[in-house]
Amino acid sequence: MDSNSPASPFPPIAQYAFLSDCHTGALVAPDGSVDWLCAPRFDSQSVFGSLLDRGAGYFRFAPYGINVPTSRAYDPGTNVLVTTWHTPSGWVEVRDALTMAKREGPDETTPHTRPPADDDAEHLLVRTATCLEGSVRIELVCDPAFDYGRTREPWVLDAGGHTADISGAGLSMRLHSDLALGVEGDALRGRHELAAGETVFCALSWGASLDGPTDAADAVARIAATRDFWRRWLSRALMPDHRLRPYVERSALVIKGLTYMPTGATVAALTTSLPETPGGERNWDYRYTWMRDSTFTLQALHYLRLDWEADEFMQFVADVEPDEDGALQIMYGIDGRRDLTETTRDELSGYQGARPVRLGNGAFDQKQNDVFGAVLDSILLHTRRSERLPARLWPIVKSQAECATAIWQQPDQGIWEARGKPQHYVSSKIMCWVAMDRAAQLAGIRGEPDLQAAWGATAQEIKDDILAHGLSDRGVLRQHYDTDALDASNLLAAHFGLLPGTDERLHASVLAIADELSEDGFVLRYRTDETDDGMSGKEGTFVICSFWLVSALMVVGEKQRALDLMERLLRIASPFGLYAEEFEVAAARHLGNIPQAFSHLALIEASARIILAERLEEMSL
Template sequence: MSSTTSPFPPIADYAFLSNCHTGALVAPDGSVDWLCLPAFDSPSAFGDLLDRGAGSFRFGPYGINVPTARTYVPGTNVMTTTWHTPRGWLLVHDALTMGPRRGPDTITPHTRPPADDDADHMLVRTVECLEGALEIELVCEPAFDYGRTPATWTIVGDDDHAADATGAGQTFRLSTDMLIGIEGGTARARHVLSKGDKAFCAVSWAEGLASPADAADAQARIDATIQFWRSWLARARIPDHPLRHPLERSALTIKGLTYMPTGATVAALTTSLPEAPGGERNWDYRYTWIRDTTFTLQALHYLNLDWEADEFMQFVADLEPNADGGLQIMYGIDGRRDLTESTRDDLGGYEGARPVRVGNGAFDQRQNDVFGAVLDSLLLHTTRSKHLPRRLWPLVQSQAAGATAAWREPDQGIWEARGKPQHYVSSKLMGWVALDRAAKLASIRDDDELAGRWRTTADEIRADILEHGVSDRGVLRQHYDTDALDASTLLAALFGFLPGTDERMRNTVDAIDSELTENGFVLRYRTDETDDGLSGKEGTFLICSYWLVSALAVVGEMDRATSLMERLLRISSPLGLYAEEFEVDRARHLGNFPQAFSHLALIEAAGRIILSDFRAELSL
């Protein structure tokens, strides 16, 4: 189905809102098409993103669906939309509001130390008439439990300014200074605004369903949210460089995908946005992937966001390991282990892409790269903080033991292929990372015996990869039984497995650049060469393209790195966001959105380019 006739907005046209507990996606027409309450991985109350009847919440001018301008309030995750109608001009603000902490959070209890600010647990929307006189409308049509349960509405009080929506064991309150009318499962309101007039509406799932008292209170909550995001961003180290703005937007997006109660980070806000249009490559990404830890820590430390880095490391330390001491490849944002996958066959899917999945069946896959991700994270954090907490040393030992026991075994690889296990080079590479970092951590603790033992194993893994994982033309393979290329071998450059001057590293970077790209954008692998257990073609992977930027920088190809970086920045969404993939033929984003991995890789690639540019300036 083409995007010109589809009832679904393009994925990249959505605005992302966050209160660091959950997130919302707002379509260009002013409709909230995705919001899960009260947390990222809760069932959706507004789910039109996955089925046009699964719940939405529109606030904007009546009869006008195309806005004049949409932008974030600079330095925030607060959205502004400007509307021009035949009768005037409107300005709308949308925010999942944040404010000073007012006591224990009973909605989403915290396991981390409480911060000074926290979520209000409400979505607040304000409107101001800038010119003329025009009619605005509010249409709130929730459908709880991923669209299964229409709302039952109850008017609150006797002035028709608030109503409670209930379904599937959930209740939220809609409040507004407009008069609410109930039509079946829908709450509606209309009002004419003249120049200077303001109005508001809010959806609250806070304790006691607390809501803004009036338009001034609603605006004050939005102002407090703007202040929260700007104060947070002021703590980040963002160099004065042309890449400053994409770095800021990526930092705000990563923070927005962080679950404040535990310190976990979700891979993306959504589930089941398709990697292949209309296909079956649809996954639930509202969980924490342990492999992301090292990329998250790198990004947070690069940006000087050490508090967030420590929160995330403490979340990892709290996780319950498997029987062998290793960690699962992913966990729930509350640390739960069981992410059993089910399908919601009553939902039509985004542009007909089915099935819609809740949970992720890959949670119990064998993926040997997990050990390296954890130990690289621990070394990064220890080096930065100059301290290895006592509670983390057992994690070092268990992960090193796990990597030692597992590195010779085949697995599903970094891409969670649902075909048969293979000896993936990237998994072996992360096994080397695990033992290399473990040896360095042991040295920090002056445990020379352990450091020597782990260093010997790291050298053994390295020798095995260089013997079996390099093709006859001197290029790193996808796995030991193929000469197929895989973008994950670029990690050899990023993790220092081979120096940038090594011919095999240069050969690998050049081969991927010339043979594993579409119009210059990088594929994970060729689906016709890889048994991933699925049918259909997928788009180019944005993280892989950013890895190529970083790898080009490592091998000294700065002009090529900068050129690719510029191309990647040009295909960002209108609001500077990235999904997981980019479909080159139709120049559109695919996959779950916004995607943390894409933004994390952008931060690393930008950091390498900025460092090179600053060094070049110093040498002049």
């Protein structure tokens, strides 16, 4: 945006707070408006879509006429938002939560394919306001626009004036409140002057029964129960007593919050079409599960001893249907569906004018050769942790190893899902090596010596090919076999152990990315003027790549550089400790979908490497 341009009506991406009930999530703007909510699932149509078009629906519960709060923060150890407002006449505290409660029977709204846990979503957004001092006029405006803003329907107010129903695009919702409600145009409204000590509430339900709180005390209790759920869950994780602990805890809460509890799948991000290039076309739908995330997800969950969640995710991977050749797709829907056909909603303005707004993801049927390594590394991690190789996973091991053997010499679209010409991407070769190396280890665990030997030989053949064709004349890993351009995905060579940390080729490759593929220290995926990715426009630095660089620097013995970069990355977190996909250094702003699971997974891994190194140093004193 030009410095002389008028202020954008869209809040900065980093100013949004994230709520979750492990079935769907919401984003709350600084002015108290829910600008993004898809119901009943992460990948459902949006009900409030002001994030992508200011006319696509919102839900505000905040002081009347006041848009800037005094403070906004999570209740510690939770995904419950607490916002404090100072008005000319008093102080008020608003609490927001997608509520959780003890499970009572099957979930008819979003049925489970995994064994249900003791706690589950209520399919309720509950909001309370308590006047702390003086008096405050509180305002409720609930203005849903179903199907990404396409469908507006009338509210039907009950006789008592405290509940109202609305249905659109196949979804029914009910708003409960102790405020007197009225309908103005398409919006449901309420207004009340709160006295000191008084609490009021509103709650939006989309569950099968449309039940909600009966009064303010009930609403307060539901939010408290949700707070307790998140703290109980976090207490199960093994958190290090270390200066990085708060960042690891928040990242763990994000990853859990992006997990679809009914199947165990994890969405890559809550949102769709938040731009990687301001005002540009690099806008993607991330509300799906990428197989490449699997190994990073498993690594983070097992590191934190969150073994139940790790097993749930692994079972989801075991359930998905492969392609005809036996290969897993690069991504699936959170219910395991394979068809993620991409469409656009050209009537929506897009965030700050970034168009098109995309639904679905056209990369779902791309051939990306890295997927086999991600899946097999995940299975090996899980097998080591659980001390057994489940029988239902062995066929997946065989099919992915066979696929990797058949295709590793073929070009593909690469880890970044480039929409240009297929190439022999080095990172794809690295991940094919990972596939065969892990498959050989799994065959050894399974007691299959012939397969172990055969797959191990293929792994060595791939590694030899990479070292013969994937290094530039100066001994640095290149993006693909026909270029000397750099690519941050080659940091995975350090992550997965293609070469030992003492190898000069790995050391040179890591330092080349640190010195030549960075902007003010933050790492780019690649330089867009050197890469045919099929898109126009520049993009920001990638948060995950910067965290990968921290880990890689630790691997090659550049500890101080790793620590310095880690500190810089921690400083750019949003006020809520969240990370989007990218960070634009010049404007110091977050870009892309938020919160981004990959970014938080990479933070956990980088933290783990730093913590482990420091603990080992302490032991050697």
